[in-house]
Amino acid sequence: MNVMTERLIQIALLVAIVGGWQLGVAAGVIDVFFFPAPIDIFDQVISWIADVSFYSHVAITLTETVLGYLVGTALGVAAGVWLGLSRSAARILDPFIKGLNAIPRVVLAPIFVLWLGLGLWSKVALAVTLVFFVTFFNAMQGVREVNPVVLSNARILGGNRRDLLRHVYFPAAASWILSSLRTSVGFAVVGAIIGEYLGSSAGLGYLIAQAEGNFDAVGVFAGILILAIFVLIIDSILDIAEKRLIKWRSSASERPA
Structure with a gap:
């Protein structure tokens, strides 16, 4: 096919x-009260797109998503590589990590609002908590899956810790990290939307919460449709970047020594 x-x-x-x-x-x-007609949902989406103020909501949600995604990914990769290399530190911190990961993220949203207010950073913080653990566990597992024979050969050839990180650990963990990047995009959007839904004055989550408060099922479904398109666009961008990176890695590995 x-x-x-x-x-x-x-x-x-x-x-x-x-x-x-x-x-x-x-x-x-x-029943249109619960499931409005698709044509009405489409008309609502068109009316929002035609409204200039709508793009300010999109920009806010996009900013929260991108910041949460980048910060969560950076922290997750750094922590995952560190604990992947240090087994003793991983054993010491293991119960704390499992305990933090077990906390429902929705519970953290009001706490972040108390700490950081109703502005941008409370939503970013919630998105970071969702993205972090996805990337963290994949990066840690990727580092631990390094072939011990390859690692020993690199050390015999005189590779120091920095060389091992650059030429052995990171290439070995790259496929694990790349797979987590695709998954964590949706979590970043979810974090931003939940934060906006629980307390904000702008963003796509705010539009959905406002429509729900007015028992406007058309507005709720229109917001959900826009979010789905939003995630698909971001995922397509990541797909293109991943293919280029994999192509670059393949050409680099095929290059003669």
């Missing part, structure tokens, strides 16, 4: 789902 056929099947599934939904609403089988 080629790519074109797969795309056609995807489009057919989307048309079938949306078309069936619309027909169910028109026939009175689906």
